[in-house]
Amino acid sequence: xxxxxxxxxxxxxxxxxxxxxxxxxxxxxxxxxxxxxxxxxxxxxxxxxxxxxxxxxxxxxxxxxxxxxxxxxxxxxxxxxxxxxxxxxxxxxxxxxxxxxxxxxxxxxxxxxxxxxxxxxxxxxxxxxxxxxxxxxx
Numbered sequence: 242x243x244x245x246x247x248x249x250x251x252x253x254x255x256x257x258x259x260x261x262x263x264x265x266x267x268x269x270x271x272x273x274x275x276x277x278x279x280x281x282x283x284x285x286x287x288x289x290x291x292x293x294x295x296x297x298x299x300x301x302x303x304x305x306x307x308x309x310x311x312x313x314x315x316x317x318x319x320x321x322x323x324x325x326x327x328x329x330x331x332x333x334x335x336x337x338x339x340x341x342x343x344x345x346x347x348x349x350x351x352x353x354x355x356x357x358x359x360x361x362x363x364x365x366x367x368x369x370x371x372x373x374x375x376x377x378x379x
Contacts, residue, residue: 261269 257269258266
């Protein structure tokens with residue numbers, strides 16, 4: 242901050258001793274020390290706030306960059322999917338001749354029936370469960 246050497250500090254101390262006096266000099270020195278400490282803490286807080294603001298701005302610009310990249314990737318993937326869908330679609334069939342009959346479509350009765358739900362299943366055994374003292378063969 243200030244370029245003050247040892248000799249300048251010694252001159253300031255001697256002048257302060259003469260002007261303030263030996264009785265009040267310790268109190269004034271203590272008060273100056275507290276004020277300098279407060280000032281240093283305030284400067285450190287301001288530096289930290291500025292640093293945080295710079296980091297926030299960097300993060301915002303990074304976020305914007307990532308969002309732009311994601312949007313461009315999304316548009317390119319959407320375009321590629323559209324091209325693939327067009328390529329995978331069967332070519333349009335030629336118009337049928339009036340003399341040729343179209344093959345009949347598969348009937349819905351040809352599809353297999355779904356499996357029976359659990360409530361209609363039969364259990365492999367019948368009767369009540371065995372008790373600990375039951376002598377039935379098992």
